[in-house]
Structure formats: C-alpha cells, structure tokens
Amino acid sequence: MDIEQLQALVTLTEQGRLAVLELRRPGERVRLEGPAHLDNRVEAALPTVSQGDKTAQVMAPGFGHLVTQHPLRSAPFVTNGNVVKPGDILALIQVDELYLPVTSQDAGSVRSLTAAQGLVGYGTPLFEIDA
Amino acid sequence: MIEILATGALSTVQDLGRFGVLRYGVGTSGAMDDLALAIGNILLGNDSNAAGIEVPILPFRVRFTTDADFALTGADCEATLDGQPVPPWWCRHARQGQVLALGVPRSGARAYLSVAGGIDVEPVLGSRSTQMRGNFGGFEGRPLKKGDALKTALRQGELTPVSGISSSGFGVRPPQLGLPLTLSGSQEQIPVRVLPAGEYEGYTAQSLEAFWQQPWQVTPQSDRYGYRLEGPGLQAARPMEMRSHGIVPGVIQVPHSGQPIIQLRDAQPSGGYPKVGTVIEADLWRLGQARIGQSLRFIRVDHAQASAALEEKALYLAQLQQAVQMQRKIWNS
Numbered sequence: 001m002d003i004e005q006l007q008a009l010v011t012l013t014e015q016g017r018l019a020v021l022e023l024r025r026p027g028e029r030v031r032l033e034g035p036a037h038l039d040n041r042v043e044a045a046l047p048t049v050s051q052g053d054k055t056a057q058v059m060a061p062g063f064g065h066l067v068t069q070h071p072l073r074s075a076p077f078v079t080n081g082n083v084v085k086p087g088d089i090l091a092l093i094q095v096d097e098l099y100l101p102v103t104s105q106d107a108g109s110v111r112s113l114t115a116a117q118g119l120v121g122y123g124t125p126l127f128e129i130d131a
Numbered sequence: 132m133i134e135i136l137a138t139g140a141l142s143t144v145q146d147l148g149r150f151g152v153l154r155y156g157v158g159t160s161g162a163m164d165d166l167a168l169a170i171g172n173i174l175l176g177n178d179s180n181a182a183g184i185e186v187p188i189l190p191f192r193v194r195f196t197t198d199a200d201f202a203l204t205g206a207d208c209e210a211t212l213d214g215q216p217v218p219p220w221w222c223r224h225a226r227q228g229q230v231l232a233l234g235v236p237r238s239g240a241r242a243y244l245s246v247a248g249g250i251d252v253e254p255v256l257g258s259r260s261t262q263m264r265g266n267f268g269g270f271e272g273r274p275l276k277k278g279d280a281l282k283t284a285l286r287q288g289e290l291t292p293v294s295g296i297s298s299s300g301f302g303v304r305p306p307q308l309g310l311p312l313t314l315s316g317s318q319e320q321i322p323v324r325v326l327p328a329g330e331y332e333g334y335t336a337q338s339l340e341a342f343w344q345q346p347w348q349v350t351p352q353s354d355r356y357g358y359r360l361e362g363p364g365l366q367a368a369r370p371m372e373m374r375s376h377g378i379v380p381g382v383i384q385v386p387h388s389g390q391p392i393i394q395l396r397d398a399q400p401s402g403g404y405p406k407v408g409t410v411i412e413a414d415l416w417r418l419g420q421a422r423i424g425q426s427l428r429f430i431r432v433d434h435a436q437a438s439a440a441l442e443e444k445a446l447y448l449a450q451l452q453q454a455v456q457m458q459r460k461i462w463n464s
Contacts (some may be wrong), residue, residue: 070218089218097303099220100301
C-alpha cells in the first residue's frame with residue numbers, strides 16, 4: 001500500500017467518523033483508529049425496537065459473522081418458540097477471534113429472522129421476541 | 132473476593148508456572164492448560180501471569196462476595212451464574228452475592244476461573260502456582276476446599292477490580308479452532324507434536340513405528356504429575372541403564388513395562404527412565420485437556436517446527452489481546 005492509498009483511507013476514516021477501519025489483504029494488514037474524542041458514534045448498545053405492544057426486535061450489535069450455535073455445543077443457543085428471559089444470549093457475532101453476544105432485552109417467545117449464518121451488518125434484525 | 136461453596140479434591144490456584152528453580156529440585160507447576168489461563172487473563176485485561184483457579188473435578192461452585200469481572204476458559208462445563216447460562220470461553224460481570232456453578236464438562240478436562248486482577252496469593256519462588264509436592268505456593272500450599280475465601284488482587288490505578296465489561300460479557304472462539312491441529316481419520320484422538328528425545332534411537336524400528344502410528348490411551352493413573360499411557364508397548368533394542376537426569380514437563384519416559392509416561396507440570400525435575408520423545412511446549416495445553424480414556428496421537432516434528440509452533444501460539448495470543456483491547460476501547464469510549 002502506498003502513501004496515497006493510506007491517505008485516502010485516513011480521509012475515509014475521518015469523514016465516516018469511524019472508530020476503527022481495518023483492511024486486510026494477503027500479507028498486509030492496516031488498522032486506523034479514529035480520534036478518541038469522537039463521541040457521536042452510534043450508540044454501541046442497540047436498543048430493541050418495539051413493534052406495537054407485543055413484539056420486540058433484536059438487532060445485530062455490530063458487523064461480523066452471525067454464529068447461532070456455539071462450536072463446542074450440539075444445539076443452537078435458541079430455536080424458534082423458545083421462551084427467553086432478559087439477558088439471555090440468543091446468538092453471537094464473531095469479529096476476528098472475538099464473540100460478541102446478541103442478547104434479548106425482553107422476556108418472551110423467540111423467532112429467528114435470518115435463515116443463514118454469515119455476515120451481518122450493524123443493526124440487522126436477527127430475532128423477534130413475542131411477549 | 133470469592134468464596135468456595137463446593138469443589139472437587141483437586142482445584143488449585145495456578146499461574147503459568149515457577150520457572151528457573153528446577154536446579155533446586157523444584158518443579159514448574161503452573162496451569163495444565165496454559166493457553167486457557169492466558170486467554171482468561173487477556174479477556175479480563177489482567178497481567179499475563181495472573182493466577183486463576185484450575186478446576187479438574189466438577190461440580191464446582193463459588194460465590195462472589197464483591198462485584199467482580201470473571202472469565203471462564205478451558206473445558207466447556209455448562210456454567211451458570213445465578214442460573215443464567217454462561218457460554219464457554221467467556222468473560223462477564225458478577226454482582227456481589229451471585230453464585231457461579233460449573234457442571235460436568237462436555238469436552239475437555241480442566242476449566243479455569245480467572246478474576247479481574249487475578250487471585251491474590253503471595254508469590255513463592257516467583258510464582259503463585261500451587262506446588263503440590265512441597266505444599267507451598269498457591270492458596271496455603273494446598274488444593275482448595277469448601278469455605279475457602281480467596282482475595283482478588285487490585286489492579287494498578289483502580290479502586291475496584293472491575294474492568295467495565297457489560298453484564299452479558301463477551302467471549303472468544305475456542306482456541307482449538309484458532310490453533311487447529313488435526314490428523315486425518317482421528318476425530319476422537321488428540322494429536323500432539325513430539326520431538327524425538329535422547330534415547331529415541333535405542334528403540335526397535337517396529338516400536339518406533341508404533342509410537343508414531345498407533346493411538347496411546349490416557350489411563351486412570353494420570354494427573355498433574357504425569358499421564359501413564361497404554362498402547363502397543365515400546366521395546367528397547369538393548370537394555371538401557373541410565374543415571375538420573377533433569378527432565379521437563381512434556382518428556383515421554385519409557386519404564387521397563389514399555390508403556391510410556393508423559394511427565395507433566397507437577398513432575399519431579401529429575402528421572403532415570405529412558406526418554407523416547409518430548410511433547411513440544413506449544414502443545415502442552417492440548418495434553419492439559421485430554422481426558423482419561425481418550426487417546427493421543429504423536430506427530431513427529433523437528434526443532435524448527437517446534438519453535439515455529441511456539442511462535443504461532445505467541446502470535447495468536449498477541450492478536451487476541453489486541454482484538455480484546457480494541458473492543459474494550461470501543462465500549463469505554
């Protein structure tokens with residue numbers, strides 16, 4: 001990567017007000033961290049969105065690979081119809097080697113909104129919780 | 132502080148080990164699965180050599196007598212915090228009074244409980260590990276028992292050993308996936324890499340072929356001192372008589388029976404049996420999770436491969452640490 005490409009990435013990071021930009025190519029890894037004082041990032045803890053009185057949506061807390069079943073377990077965290085409590089882990093988002101939890105804020109019956117495992121973006125609706 | 136509510140006979144306080152004292156006849160001790168302990172400390176932002184609790188026999192229950200972050204690594208044992216499931220390879224916050232319970236492991240042999248700041252016991256000869264032969268180090272030089280109250284160390288510059296993890300916490304992909312080592316056609320067997328050792332050439336060609344090609348079962352006579360294995364049996368080409376010499380964890384000795392013994396963390400630092408090989412340092416953690424009855428397979432490597440494996444492990448941990456630190460920065464900003 002040359003200096004001009006790097007400058008373009010810095011501009012992108014600043015304009016996008018990104019906390020982190022990471023680019024990986026074979027044999028190359030660039031990570032840019034935005035200034036720490038940027039405080040207008042989207043709220044990290046995504047609120048669940050209520051749809052009417054009874055149904056709440058649970059969305060992806062960040063960009064990464066959706067993992068609905070822990071690799072050491074033989075069953076997924078939840079299946080359709082399971083009753084969950086606030087704080088229960090419904091799935092994981094994998095970023096590098098890290099797992100971030102997708103948790104329910106509500107109590108109720110869970111329904112999955114995505115069929116496949118794979119990449120999800122910030123805010124992707126993943127589950128619905130019927131109170 | 133944490134209080135032990137229930138424990139098996141052999142839960143001990145361990146750090147990475149007591150190094151540099153083999154010359155005094157003091158073995159290394161330290162976590163059988165050093166990678167699990169290291170990852171627990173990374174998750175919590177602890178010193179890399181902070182002490183945790185190694186739990187080989189379950190069930191195990193502790194109560195947090197103060198608010199604290201904790202990490203659970205190693206064997207997956209269906210943990211719950213006040214009844215709510217805690218995934219394996221996970222860290223999260225516990226409030227004062229909450230009870231963490233570990234169940235029977237689904238896979239692996241040893242679970243590790245780490246707390247923010249580390250278990251606060253006095254280092255002896257440079258380590259907080261429990262020395263089971265000498266009854267020193269760790270918590271009063273002995274395994275933990277019901278009613279023990281363990282202090283957690285305060286981290287520098289902080290009033291409380293709390294790192295600000297969210298209540299549901301976060302985790303890591305199990306390291307057996309990040310640092311895979313597989314052998315075709317041996318799903319149930321645990322492969323470990325082995326260097327030929329001093330007396331390797333003294334065994335018959337047939338025995339050496341069996342050594343590399345056959346599975347070696349971990350027998351019930353296996354613990355932190357060493358694993359006695361059962362397999363085809365190794366025959367020396369001619370009798371070998373040896374004087375006692377220094378040994379390290381990982382050394383595979385062959386007593387007269389021909390059934391090998393892998394010396395491990397609590398082994399004495401000298402022995403007189405011939406040595407056919409040594410499990411490389413980078414794979415000792417895999418042995419630490421081998422269960423009694425499981426079989427091992429030995430993969431031959433040379434010194435360059437052994438040190439490359441150690442570098443690969445160090446790089447894996449460094450990248451994990453970087454990712455965790457980054458994630459913390461995002462949460463705390």
